[in-house]
Each structure stands twice: as C-alpha cells, then as structure tokens.
Amino acid sequence: MNNNETQGGLHKSVINWYPGHMAKAKRLIEDDLKLIDVVIEVIDARIPISSRNPDLNKMVKNKKKIIILNKSDLADDLQTKRWKEHLTTNDTIAISMNALNNNKNNEILGTIDKLMKEGKEKGLEKGRVGRTIRVLIIGIPNVRKIITNKSSFE
Numbered sequence: 001m002n003n004n005e006t007q008g009g010l011h012k013s014v015i016n017w018y019p020g021h022m023a024k025a026k027r028l029i030e031d032d033l034k035l036i037d038v039v040i041e042v043i044d045a046r047i048p049i050s051s052r053n054p055d056l057n058k059m060v061k062n063k064k065k066i067i068i069l070n071k072s073d074l075a076d077d078l079q080t081k082r083w084k085e086h087l088t089t090n091d092t093i094a095i096s097m098n099a100l101n102n103n104k105n106n107e108i109l110g111t112i113d114k115l116m117k118e119g120k121e122k123g124l125e126k127g128r129v130g131r132t133i134r135v136l137i138i139g140i141p142n143v144r145k146i147i148t149n150k151s152s153f154e
Contacts, residue, residue: 029059035134037119038064038112042139045069045096048083053140060138064115065092066108072096091115 033039039060044051048069067087072080080096087094093111097104113120116133123131 026055026059029056029136029138032136033059033063036063036136037133038066038115038135040066040068040108040135040137042068042070042099042137045072045075045080045083048087051140056138056140060136063091066111066115067092067094068104068108069094069096070099073098073101 041052041056041060069075069080069083069087075096084094084096093115095104095107095111097107112133112135120131123129
C-alpha cells in the first residue's frame, strides 16, 4: 500500500502511527471477547477521558463492564466521585481505587457477582451449575492494570 498521497500538487506522506503490538492486542481481544462475561477497564482517575482507548470501548460495548478509576489517591476526590457517577450505567459499574494499596478486591469480586447475578440465575434454571465467570482486564499502558488472584474469580 502506498503511504504517499498527492494533494493540490503537493506530496503528503501518510504515517501509520498505530504500533504493531497495539494492533495485535486489539485482534486478540476481539478473538477472546466471545468467551468473556465481564470486562474490567482500568483507567487513570486523574485523566479519565484521555486514559481510555475509544477502540476498546467500541469493542466491548455489549459486555457487562467494570471501570476502575485507578490512582484515585492522586486524583481530586470530588472529581473522582463525579466520574464514577457519570461512568456508571445499567451494565457498567465504576469503582475508584489505588492498585498499589489493592484494598478493593472484595468490592471488585462483589461487583462481578452483581453484574452476573441475572446470568447466573438463568444458567441455574437451565441446569448449569458452577460455571466459571470469565473476566478480561484491559486498559492503555501506564494505568497500572492489576490481576487479582485467579482463583478469586472462580
């Protein structure tokens, strides 16, 4: 593919800045999404808009979601509270935390259970017992994505 364009007699170079590792991660996420029950998106509480990748948001739009406003200890408390309210919807719950302190694991696990309650009940009606809830943690670099003990999600 030619990355050069001519416009008004001038040559204009088109640079693809999207790094290959990001494109690969996006493809992997798209492949895995059909197996995922809940998506946890980690964003920076200090810059909640610019620490989100709009492509990720579009990809996971039909999934139940938890948005973690991480580094909340470094952000303004009132603004963080407003962002939590703004980001919380029917299928999305926002939680503020500091991953270094890591004191919100039980709240995150409880939120996953809350989001999956209806699905679990429907599964029980169909005879499905003990199904593992599958969670995907996403976020742009430097928002400090955390991974809780895997057995906690089972």
